[in-house]
Amino acid sequence: MVFVLSLSLALGASAPEGHIAYLVGTEPEDRRVYVMDLATGETEAVGPGKHDGAPVWSHDGAWVAFESQFDEGMGIALVRPDGGDSRYLETKALWNKDPVWSFDDRRIAYTAGDGLKQKLVVYNLESGKETVWGSTEDPGGSDEILASRPAGFFRPRWVPAEAIQLLLDSMKSLDDQIEFNIVLDEEESEDGILAIGLDGAPGKYTTNIYLVTPRGSMPIPESIMPSRGAYAEWAVELGRDGIAFVSNDGGDFEIFVINPRGAYDVSNHRAMDTNPVWSYNGQWIAFESLRDGPVGLYRVHQDTVRVFKVAADSRSDNWWPRWSRDGKQLLHLSNRNGNADIFITSLRGGKAIQLTDSPEDELAPAWRPLPR
Amino acid sequence: MNAMRITAVFLCTALPWIAQARDLDGSLGLIRSPNDGRPALLLPGESFTAEVAAKAGLFLRAGEAEFPVDSEWTEWPGDRFTATCSVPPHLAPGQYSLVARTGNTEDVNLRSVYIYESFPDTYTVAHITDTRIGSKRHPRSSKAIFASIVDALNEADPDLVLVTGNLTEDGSLEQFESFISTLNDLEAPTFICAGSRDRQGPYYKAFFDKVRYAFRFGHDGYLAFDSTDYVVADGLGTEVAELQRLRRSIKSSRWSIGFTHRYEPRMGILAQLILFVDAPLDFLVFGHWHREAPLDEIAVPWGSRHGRTRMMLTPAAIDGQLRYVEVGPHEPKHADVLQAASTTD
Secondary structure, eight states, rough: OOOOOHHHHHGGGGOOOSEEEEEESSSSGGOEEEEEEETTTTTTSSOOOOOOEEEEEEEEEEEEEEEEEEETEEEEEOTTTTSSEEEEOSSSSEEEEEEEEEEEEEEEEEEEETTOOOOEEETTTTEEEEEEOOOSOOOOOOSOSSOOOOSEEEEEEEOOOOHHHHHHHOOOOOOHHHHHHSSSSSSOOOOOEEEEEESSEEEETTEEEEETTTTTTEEEOOOSSSSOOOOEEEEEEEEEOOOOEEEOOOOOOOOEEETTEEEEEEEESSOOOOEEEEOSSSEEEEEOOOSSSOEEEEEEEEETTTEEEEEEESSEEEEEEEEEETEEEEEEEETTSOOEEEEEETTTOEEEOOOOOSSSEEEEEEEEOOOO | OOOOOOOOOOOSSSSSSEEEEEESSSSSSSSSEHHHHHHHEOOOOOOEEEEESSSSEEEEEEEEEEEEEEEEEEEEEETEEEEEOOTTTTOOEEEEEEEEEEETTEEEEEEEEESSSSOOEEEEEEEOOOOOBOSSSSOHHHHHHHHHHHHHHHHOOOSEEEEEEBBBOOOOHHHHHHHHOOOHHHHOEEEEEOOOGGGGGSSSHHHOOOSSSEETTHHHHHHHHOTTHHHSTTTSSSHHHHHHHHHHTTTTSSSSSEOOOOOOTTSOOHHHHHHISSOOOOOEOOSSSSSHHHHHHHHOOOOOOTOOOOEOOOOOOOTTTEEEEEESSOOOOOOOEOOOSSOOO
């Protein structure tokens, strides 16, 4: 199954501790969530192994959520890191994907529905109830249209109330602020969700970044985007003082940042740059790029916009970066030995440690957060 | 394709090797590509890339004449090898088999290299889809229907044939063997992509290797992909990046033409943005529907300032149907669907 190299020997005193969750399986229908203890190399199969999707840790490290086959569709599965207490959320839709935990771990957001017209649903783990967010329907039952709503939502990411306020503060246009306020609660600040919204009419669909709340949804106004115009946006990620996302503004897919200092391209290259991931200190963004041919991993400082190579060569792909808490290492995937395996690469010196070495693909690794 | 004129000679009077076309069951052997589902198209003096399981002597064969190919080898992770093969400039236009020899083993990929004097400015593409070998939906056997379609294609002599998946009824080895034995009666170069039925077992990759690739024919670029790949693997592996790389490789084409078994709205969004928004394919050729369908019913719903991908749908070959498309300086136009084969004995 999974052959784990001896980390203690390979890394000596700097051996990473804690756990990672990841997928094992080359064919999608065989993929199963595993958890590995990095100190010992021991692994535990914790998912049902039925088309399991990328594992996502709760912020307290007590649970792993992932999409997994359920009935004739995909459900949202929860499991403890030791494989205990496994269950599926009781969802109305047959197809559900992309679960993300709220900051207090009491709710899980995911997209529900088949095809392009997916709803954004928030599941309250205490009440066991689903709520559709971003709907234009007035919860009070009136005919009032509360805000615009795209045809579908994808790739949700929670955003705290303070970050929403920062977004509002960055809007120079009072009209933009007023429109944005429509989706916010007038009485108290609340967390929201940033998601990719499917915009336009059929035949002219494109994507934009939306703030989604229980009251409705609103696109990030053009006045704070890098430039005006109809560009396709993807993969929005929240950092400590800004958001990063992918856009084809500029001619091809680039990584852009919006922060209090403005909105700008941080990856600028003719080859595709995608999948930004913020470091915990909010200064660096790791991303994937095709600039050296195959998929490679790079990092860029959000202020200096200097790009550094982390793991890239002309003969293999390196992808799926995940920062260590101290920002000194990246957990990632590479097929440098023939198929997808998990590596940890040190940013100082570039030394790479291979964590898995099986004939099957290992995919979607995620560090377990430190317990609160 | 015109009849070949072979001028250079190296006659193979007696082969000391164990010779076979592909493996005994029809799956790919030593040579992974080019193959008869993804041939190399080139001008004399140009080079092509061969993917081979081990370093080998490479030759082009037409009839009994054989020509050695200069090969520059690269070894890749996972025990893969590629050879950059230079075609001798004196080689006559025509259809060639690629031959690999190592030790006492010989592997032959039929119809895998086509050499042209020049690429035509205007040419004809034949589109067939859903051959469904093994299906019992008609009184006449699926293999016989496909054979009649191949006869019709050879009669019409198109420049390219695109076959957009569901080649087989349920992806069994026997069905793939049957499909490829009939396919190789075709004279024109054929480009295959997989359908959902073909991916029910391991044999599509065994017979045709890659599920996504791009090639150029003269001014135009073609991109094959399996849309269902991006439903299940979106973002976890490197499939989306590979799609972007392939899309860019044909971006400068006069026409960029995608071909797949079906448009799948559940494809990962980044894959759809790459194909239909950032640099929209000019056309998407596909099957699956088994009938003509209103384009607003089946259209790609994306669009951008760069335009919108137009759709070309052909009903199923298992029902005896095919379609020709004329590709030239003006917008490619597809002709009416042809009933090329009877479905009754």
